[in-house]
Amino acid sequence: MKVSKEKAQFQEKVVLIHVMEGKSARIVAEELNISVNRVCSIISHCTKEVIRKLKKAEVSISLTGKQEPYYTNEMDYGSDFPQFKWSDLSKQELALLS
Numbered sequence: 548m549k550v551s552k553e554k555a556q557f558q559e560k561v562v563l564i565h566v567m568e569g570k571s572a573r574i575v576a577e578e579l580n581i582s583v584n585r586v587c588s589i590i591s592h593c594t595k596e597v598i599r600k601l602k603k604a605e606v607s608i609s610l611t612g613k614q615e616p617y618y619t620n621e622m623d624y625g626s627d628f629p630q631f632k633w634s635d636l637s638k639q640e641l642a643l644l645s
Contacts, residue, residue: 559589562575562579562590563589566590572586
């Protein structure tokens with residue numbers, strides 16, 4: 548069954564919304580009254596489009612780092628050890644430590 552371009556685009560959007568909500572392809576197909584194969588092909592097509600766009604995307608990476616020092620006195624490095632209190636720990640953290 549051939550569908551119009553507008554209807555196909557609308558189906559893609561609706562299918563993707565349902566999939567993002569965590570529904571399976573079978574459930575989406577039943578709710579939208581379309582075949583499971585159509586749902587899977589929409590998911591596959593959109594996944595390929597996203598991967599294609601990500602491959603084209605350029606990411607600039609700077610490897611220069613911080614130029615000025617954190618401390619002016621070298622002996623200050625390592626002098627600021629973090630201070631923790633037992634009362635600040637959650638129940639899960641206390642259970643792990645016991």
